[in-house]
Amino acid sequence: MKVLAVASIGGHWIQLLRLMPLFKEHDVTFMSTNPSLQDTVKEYKFYHVPDSNRRDKVALMKSTLSVSWLVFKIWPRVIITTGAAPGLIAIFAGKLIGAKTIWIDSIANVDRLSMSGKMALKIADRVYTQWEHLQTEQVIYSGNIL
Template sequence: MLRDPKAHGNRSLDLDVPQSRGARPKVLAVSSGGGHWVQMMRIKPAFENCDVTFVTVHESYREQVPDRKFYLVNDANRWTKFGLLKAVCRLSWIVWHERPDVVISTGAAPGYLALRLGRQFNARTIWLDSIANAETLSMSGDRIGRYADLWLTQWPHLARPNGPHYRGSVL
């Protein structure tokens, strides 16, 4: 069960996670660098009863999760088409190899790609849009909504009835 780290007790994140491959759900946590990674680290307590694998764009982040599997993927964006293709190939291999029950991302492009690929392997998906996007959703966040099982924003005024939903901020 994924827990809400801001909640008291064992409040789940409203995501029924199948545990077909063992007692602990396998979570693939994917983020870009900088604030996206900081936010992923802030929600890490929600994964305490899960088998978590982290994917990000900076080798230096490995030391923050020394007890977990860790993969690197190249950073890419809409202006680096070859970089996006390279990231898709790498993330495809990671998702195929890890077979996660849940894919979660705090953004940006690598997370978007991972959620889309995770859906192909029947993983449940969670998108937590960056707190930096205070006026509008991020481009990735805006586009991922229909593919995410749980789509969250960190700003109440950006929440909509069909998503994204607001459950608080992580910073």
Template structure:
């Protein structure tokens, strides 16, 4: 049972900068229900794409444990404050953190692995699997019972 307070249906859409953000922006038309809140690691990309209000999270990867810890704490705070009903992410590590904390607060969660993960799921994607309500690959040959393929974003 979640402690979610009644409010407008909220979707948290989160992606790191670069290709992860580009893929998330391709999903914008599908994210039209309720209030969509965006989060990223690069404000300039959000401004470029007309996302007026964006939450910034520290960028991090597994090779930078201190930055990863900072990103994890910021992600937990963001999810706790927003209490989204759904978390959608195209990765990478900040998206994984938001997905995990979203699931722990009762949100439905969607992981869309990057199109760059063509040989096998990304490391963040593999870690996301136990916390993802839905998990999508963009490569038909990577589809399994746990990884759905519905097409590619690019």
């Protein structure tokens, strides 16, 4: 199965790498915001995309175009992300091609789902939290990955 795994640099990327055992049987492509992260997934395809956030509209547009183009190029069956903005963009683009989409909210969000996680709730097929007390009918708790 073709899987696209997306995360920003930092904790998002570390948490995504903790899912590596799940990827062994699949054709996985990684996408992140820092080209040096390719060294951590040498045995997989890797794409660098521009980082962005809601405050920098120009960077957000560049990231949206880059991530969306790559989603259409890769055409994954599943998109999994631990955040942040590029992962959310990938989920939106993935829904356009019929991909199954999975959002895993960062373990750093102890008190509530992240803003991106709340947005992912509206479109992702599955949204996971890493905190049991944040679980709802829509938000799944299955333990943590960090």
